[in-house]
Each structure stands twice: as C-alpha cells, then as structure tokens.
Amino acid sequence: MRGLLIVVSGASGTGKGTVCKKILDDMPEVAYSISATTRLPRPGEVDGKEYYFLSRDEFQAWIADGKFLEFADVYGNFYGTPLNKIEERLNRGEDILLEIDVQGALNVKRKCPDGIYIFLLPPSLEELKRRIEGRGTETPESLHRRLANAVAEIKIGLEYDYVIVNDSVDNAAAQIKAILTAERCKVARNLDKFDLEGVD
Ligand code: 5GP
DSSP states (O other), rough: OOOOOEEEEEEETOOOHHHHHHHHHOOOOOEEEEEEEEEEEOOTBTTTTTTOOOOHHHHHHHHHOOOEEEEEEEEEEEEEEEEEHHHHHHHHOOEEEOOOHHHHHHHHHHHTTTTTEEEEEOOOOHHHHHHHHHHHOOHHHHHHHHHHHHHHHHHHHSSSSEEOOOSOOOHHHHHHHHHHHHTOOOGGOOGGGGOOOOOO
C-alpha cells in the first residue's frame, strides 16, 4: 500500500510539536519530514534534527534548485518542506508526517490531494495565549503577532479533513492514530485487494 502523507497544522501554541512527537515515538513506521528554516535555532535545537537551519541565501539557493515541495514566509522567516524523495518514499509504502503552517499545508493539498490533512485546535483562545506566553521565547511584539496570526490561521482549519482539540497530548495522539487506522482501511487505498483476477 502506498504510504500516508500526513499533514498536521495548528496555530502557534496549539501544542502540535508535542503531539507530533508522541505520534512519532509511538508509531516508528511514521517518518518525520525535517523542514528547512531561516529562523535561528532555539536553545536545544540541533541542525538536521528539528530543522535544517539555513541562511537566507542558502534558502534562496534551495528554492532556485527546486528542492522544496512547498515553502512559506511564516512570521518573517522562511520555512520549507524539502522534496527529499517524498513521492518515491510514499510509493515504497513509507508514511511521512509534515508539521507545517496553514499556507504550506494548502499548497501541499493542491499537489497531493490524497494526503491526510489534520488541524489541531487549542482547548480555548485563553489557553492558547497562556501556552505561547509560557514558552518564554517570545518578545511582546512577536507574542502579539503570533496571537493575531493564530486567530486568522484557525479560520483556515475549515479547509482540512480532520480537526482535533488538543485538550491532552494523549487524547490528541490517540485520535490521530484512529484517523490513520481508518485511512489505511479506505477502499480507495486498498484497490489491490479487489483484484480478483483468476478467481472463479
Ligand atoms: P516554529 O518556528 O515555532 O518552529 O514554527 C513556526 C511555524 O512554522 C509553525 O506553524 C510550523 O508548523 C511552521 N513550519 C515548520 N516547518 C514548516 C515548513 O516546512 N513549511 C511551512 N510552510 N511551515 C512550516
């Protein structure tokens, strides 16, 4: 069976990073697509693990070389999904998880309509604000910008296939696993099982 292209988005502070990490820990068959970005690493982030950290010139060179499936300007920095043989890997049956912003996800959806588009919501806007502030890495200006963006992004959630309220990491991850199980059972993904040639 062709692998699943799983695209997860959610407003900043929705906790999508933690939920995706749990999925990857619990489901070793799912591979994470490491994005490239021009933003600076946060403390503890390692080049080639969380992201490929590129200069703006390097990022532009990757664009010119056609290395991205999609890229977007998010909060003043560039982020992009490297093509990195995604199509071949899916055809080999590998599942690939993309954790990207809404602009990127909509671009991928146009190119890959058989992907699974999952939108994470915070339990409430108050909780979202608390989570972004609690991260402690934002300046007041970037906090304000991220909150305003979050509200605009949530509206784009209507374009996705599935919505999950991240009230707890375990619940959200369990729901994503249930979605993946159901998707793997879709008739359209299992047409080979209906190939009854040779059976009377
Ligand atoms: P952060 O800087 O907090 O790691 O990520 C900021 C935003 O960029 C998040 O919404 C994240 O999902 C998004 N993002 C991360 N990688 C990519 C990517 O490859 N493409 C796009 N379009 N957005 C990305």
